Amino acid sequence: MNRRHPALLVSALVGALALSACGGEDPLEGDEEQTGGGGGDAALVIGSANFPENVLLAEIYAAALGDAGVEVTTNLNIGNREAYMLGLEDGSIDLIPEYTGNLTLYLNESAEATESEAVYAELQESLPEDLTVLEMAEAEDKDSVVVTQETAEEFGLTSIADLAPHAPNMVLGGPAEWRDRFTGVPGLKEVYGLEFSSFKPLDAGSTLTVQALLNGQIDAGNIFSTDPAIAENDFVVLEDPEALFAAQNVVPLISTDKVTPEVEEALNAVSAALTTENLTEMMVQVQETDPADVAREFVDGL
Template sequence: MKKILSFAVIITLMLSLLSACSSEEDTSASASDKTLVVGAKNFTEQFVLSKILAIYLKENGFEVEEKNNMASQVVRQALENKQVDLYWEYTGTSLVNYNKLDPLSDSLEAYEKVKEVDKDNGLVWLDQSQLNNTYTLMMREEKAKELGIETISDLAAYLNDGNKLSLGADAEFATRPDGIKGVEKEYGFKFGSSNIKKMDVGLFYQALRDGQVDVATGFSTDSRIKAFNLINLEDDKSFFPAYNAGITVHEKSLEKYPELEELLKPLAEKINTETMTELNYQVDIEEKSETEVARKWLTDNGLIEE
């Protein structure tokens, strides 16, 4: 009888140990299961943003696979097909390019609209940032200060006083209703066709730096703005469409990891247009790696430990 009891005790202990091991394996598998695929488009700003996101997620217990250097339509399709779980997108890009809607200049209105329409696509917009990579009118900082021009309204007033300034713009943007023609109409001024110098996209920055033109069109977070001592004129009537960056997540990924919504809030809260221009500058002009720039930004903002 004692032998039978001893055998029963041994069997019970063995089963308990097996159960404990199984539980530990399940827990371990669950932890290693926290995997996300982060996507990115094919330009510097996206490389930096995706690296910020990837490093931050890794520091918060996720395994991260990075899929970078994709065309805009490709990464969007990858998100819809859940080949990537999340990436940084721009409100205006989603409204106009993907959903074929009219652009909106009010950042909050654009964000609310894109949240609504992309919900039907199975995508969730987390908080939008104050990073607005939209069109801009630029001047050399020294010239703008000399003329007392800080806003597009200041520019309009200067030209309406009978002064002349030359503008560098690509041929399409110079004639589009949401380009220079629209700006002139909204702010009530004209450069005059003889003062508009049409040139290839990307040449405006150097032409402005070298004094070939007085004003130029551009994109608000371009690293050359800082490198060439240029300034963005404030669009004080909010004419240009909103292109605020925000993290888009596939709905099934968010269902699996609902903590992402709160976890990623600080990224949107701390990134803005000025900051992004500086980060782009560090990569494009100072030739630092995206990883180095992203990690330093995260540590400087207290989001991860050094």
């Protein structure tokens, strides 16, 4: 299967500028917090994307590094990958939780691997010299196409491929970047032949997609596989037999010059302890508890 998709190096700048224009704020000026010291120029800056799980993972990294004596600050809710990669490039952030499959595709438009170890190896080959990934976690959070139980039963849906004859009469919902990313509308069309009647942009990892499914604004939606809303609402995650969504193991992406033995040991310990099961459990907790508190409890148990 050809997994090629449009190069994103130019669109990264466009995406970041668009985010800046929305609300008039710099996309790299997220929620800043200081951990493990007095801050300052020497502090390692941990960023996060703008969805709850990534914020939680950033808080876990911050707590673990702080316990290891590393001075850190956080810059949370920066935006999507196109925005925060600019922060890694210009040095305004040093570390961010990432996902192996989508990061590999961002860096290498010809990426073909789909299984965890192969994706991780391809990612390492695709990284520029100034960026490094440390050990990946068993924990995985993949994009998924989800429908309600009623929709699945009405149309006999068990896999994404089953949507083909029905998609022209359906609305697909997902994060705005899904309109152009290969692991979104273009890939669903190329790999599965799906042509939806329309695409409704919604915030990644938010409750908007859940509500849109429940109230019938969309017929199928992109929800991350660890989202507790799937079980809570008895949604059906459609199988992906053509592996459009490659393995998405959680992995720390860090500026190479910020890797020290202390940093590496602390982050590798986090990766060794993170599983899909405990990450999903923590995502239930963050619905009612501050992510920093959930992160603190997890790190205390390492």
